[in-house]
Amino acid sequence: METINYQNFRIDAENICVDYNGKVALYDANLRLKPGQICGLVGMNGAGKTTFFNALTGFVNISKGKIRINGESVRSAQKDQTIAYVPQNEGIDSQFPINVWDVVMMGRYGSMNIFRCPRESDVQAVKDAIERVDLTDHLSTPIGNLSGGQRKRTFLARAIAQRASILLLDEPFSGVDIRTEKLISELFIQFKNEGKTILLSTHDMIHVREFCDLVLLINKTVVAYGETSEVFTPENITTTFGGISPDFLFGPES
Amino acid sequence: MELCSFLTLDSFITDPLTHDFMRKALLMSSLVAAVCGFLSSYLTLKGWALMGDAVSHSVMPGVVVAYALGLPFSLGAFIFGVGSVALIGFIKQKSRVKEDTVIGLVFTGFFALGIVLVSKIKSNIDLHSILFGSPLGISLSDVKQTIFISLLVVILLSIFRKDLMLYCFDPRHAKTVGINVFFLHYLLLTCLSLAAVVGLQSVGIILVVAMLITPGATAYLLTDKFDNMTIISVLSAIISSLIGIYISFWFDLETGGSIVLAQTFIFLFAFLFAPRYGIFKLKKFFAGYK
Numbered sequence: 001m002e003t004i005n006y007q008n009f010r011i012d013a014e015n016i017c018v019d020y021n022g023k024v025a026l027y028d029a030n031l032r033l034k035p036g037q038i039c040g041l042v043g044m045n046g047a048g049k050t051t052f053f054n055a056l057t058g059f060v061n062i063s064k065g066k067i068r069i070n071g072e073s074v075r076s077a078q079k080d081q082t083i084a085y086v087p088q089n090e091g092i093d094s095q096f097p098i099n100v101w102d103v104v105m106m107g108r109y110g111s112m113n114i115f116r117c118p119r120e121s122d123v124q125a126v127k128d129a130i131e132r133v134d135l136t137d138h139l140s141t142p143i144g145n146l147s148g149g150q151r152k153r154t155f156l157a158r159a160i161a162q163r164a165s166i167l168l169l170d171e172p173f174s175g176v177d178i179r180t181e182k183l184i185s186e187l188f189i190q191f192k193n194e195g196k197t198i199l200l201s202t203h204d205m206i207h208v209r210e211f212c213d214l215v216l217l218i219n220k221t222v223v224a225y226g227e228t229s230e231v232f233t234p235e236n237i238t239t240t241f242g243g244i245s246p247d248f249l250f251g252p253e254s
Numbered sequence: 255m256e257l258c259s260f261l262t263l264d265s266f267i268t269d270p271l272t273h274d275f276m277r278k279a280l281l282m283s284s285l286v287a288a289v290c291g292f293l294s295s296y297l298t299l300k301g302w303a304l305m306g307d308a309v310s311h312s313v314m315p316g317v318v319v320a321y322a323l324g325l326p327f328s329l330g331a332f333i334f335g336v337g338s339v340a341l342i343g344f345i346k347q348k349s350r351v352k353e354d355t356v357i358g359l360v361f362t363g364f365f366a367l368g369i370v371l372v373s374k375i376k377s378n379i380d381l382h383s384i385l386f387g388s389p390l391g392i393s394l395s396d397v398k399q400t401i402f403i404s405l406l407v408v409i410l411l412s413i414f415r416k417d418l419m420l421y422c423f424d425p426r427h428a429k430t431v432g433i434n435v436f437f438l439h440y441l442l443l444t445c446l447s448l449a450a451v452v453g454l455q456s457v458g459i460i461l462v463v464a465m466l467i468t469p470g471a472t473a474y475l476l477t478d479k480f481d482n483m484t485i486i487s488v489l490s491a492i493i494s495s496l497i498g499i500y501i502s503f504w505f506d507l508e509t510g511g512s513i514v515l516a517q518t519f520i521f522l523f524a525f526l527f528a529p530r531y532g533i534f535k536l537k538k539f540f541a542g543y544k
Binding site: 021054057058059075078079080081083084085087091092093096097098099102106107109110111114115116142144145158162 | 347416417419420422423424425427428430477479480
C-alpha cells in the first residue's frame with residue numbers, strides 16, 4: 001500500500017468539525033484537492049458551505065479534525081498568502097468608501113511591511129491583476145458605483161494580485177452579467193493551467209457540470225464527493241437538498 | 255457692551271483669545287476633536303456607533319475610582335471601557351439575549367455604578383464636569399494626560415491605518431492573508447476607550463459618543479475615498495469644537511452641548527447639500543445647467 005504524500009495535496013481536510021457555541025455547523029467533513037483541480041461545493045443555504053470556507057481560511061477554528069494546506073498548517077498558509085477568498089457580493093459593504101485600485105491592493109497587504117507601503121512589484125501585480133479582469137478603465141471608481149459583475153471582478157483581481165495558489169470563491173456566478181460570466185470561465189481555465197486549485201460554491205447546477213472536475217455535496221457533512229460525472233447524480237443531489245428533487249429546485253433543464 | 259464688540263467679526267474671534275482659559279480650551283478641544291474625528295471614520299464604517307456609546311458610558315466608574323485612588327483617570331477609564339466590551343461579549347455568548355439589548359443593559363449598569371460611586375466617594379470630583387464636560391476649566395495635569403493620550407491614539411491609528419481600514423471592510427480577507435484580526439479588534443477598542451476618555455473632558459460622558467460618530471457620518475456623506483473621509487472627519491470635528499466654544503463664550507451656553515450641536519448642524523448641512531449623497535443632489539443639479 002502506498003503511503004500518502006501530503007505535499008501532493010493543496011487542500012487536505014480530514015474529519016473536520018466546526019461548531020458555533022455548541023451548535024454544530026459542520027461535522028466529519030473530508031476534502032482532498034490537488035493542484036489544477038476545480039471543485040464545486042454544493043449544498044443548501046445553511047448546509048455549511050461558508051463554514052467550510054471559513055475553516056479553510058482559518059476565519060473560524062475547527063473543533064475536531066485536521067486541515068493541511070500544501071502539507072502545512074492553516075496558520076502558515078495564511079503567512080504564505082496561499083489562500084485567497086473571493087466573497088459573494090452580499091458579503092461586502094458596497095457603500096464602503098474605497099475604489100477598485102485600493103481593493104485590489106489589499107491582496108498585497110499580507111506580503112507588505114507593517115505600514116503597507118506598496119513597492120514597485122506590488123503596484124505591478126495590482127496593475128496586471130486589474131488588466132486580467134478587464135477593469136483598467138475603472139481604477140479609481142468607487143466600488144459603490146460598479147455593477148455586480150464589475151464588483152465580482154474586482155475581488156477576483158484581488159485574489160489574482162495576491163498570487164494565491166488556492167482560490168475559494170463564494171457564489172462566483174451569482175448576480176453577474178454575461179460578460180463577467182464569460183470572463184470568469186476563461187480565467188478558470190487559465191487558473192487551471194497555472195496549477196491553481198479552485199473551490200467554488202454555487203447554486204447553479206449547470207456551472208458545476210461545466211467547470212468542476214470534482215464535486216463536494218454537503219449537508220452539515222459530506223453527502224458525496226468525487227468526480228463530477230460519477231457523483232453529481234440526481235439521487236445524490238436530492239439527498240443533499242433534503243429530499244427535494246433537483247427538477248423541482250432548478251427546473252427540468254438541469 | 256457685549257453686543258457692540260460682537261458686531262465685528264474680528265473682535266468676535268480675538269476677544270476670547272485674550273483669556274488664558276479660552277486659549278487653553280480652544281487648543282485642547284481641537285486636539286480632542288482631531289483624535290475623535292480620526293477614530294470616527296473607522297467607527298462609522300465598522301458600524302460601532304452603539305459600541306461607542308457603550309464604551310464611553312462604561313468608563314464612568316473607572317474615572318471615579320481612578321480619581322479616588324489618585325491614579326491617572328485614563329487608566330481607570332481604559333480598564334472599564336475594555337471590560338465593558340468583554341462583558342458584553344461574554345453575556346451575549348452565554349445567553350439568548352440579543353446583542354443590542356446586552357449592550358444597552360451593560361453600559362447603563364456601568365454608568366449607574368459610576369453615578370452611585372460619585373455620590374459615595376467623597377472627593378473633589380465634580381459630577382457635572384464629568385457628565386457635561388468642562389473644557390473651560392481643564393487642569394494642568396489633565397492637559398498633560400490629554401496630550402499624551404491623544405498622541406498615543408493618533409500614532410496607533412496612523413501606524414495601523416490601512417490594516418484597520420481592511421479590518422472594517424473585509425475582516426475575512428485580513429485573516430486569510432495572515433493579518434492579526436484579533437489584535438486589530440482590540441486595538442480599535444483600546445483607541446475607542448482612550449478617545450472616549452479625552453473626549454469626555456470636552457463634551458462630557460453623555461455626549462462623547464457624538465464626537466465619535468457624527469464627524470465620521472458627515473464625512474461619509476461627502477466622499478468616496480477613505481483618506482479623504484478621515485481628513486474631512488477630523489476637520490469637521492475641529493471646526494465644530496471651535497464654533498461650539500466661541501458660541502458658548504459669547505452667548506453663555508453650556509460648552510459641551512454647543513460643540514455637539516455644531517457637529518449636528520454640520521452633519522445636517524451635509525445631509526441636505528452633499529454633492530452626491532445629499533437630499534438635494536447638488537452635483538446633478540449643477541450638471542443639469544452645463
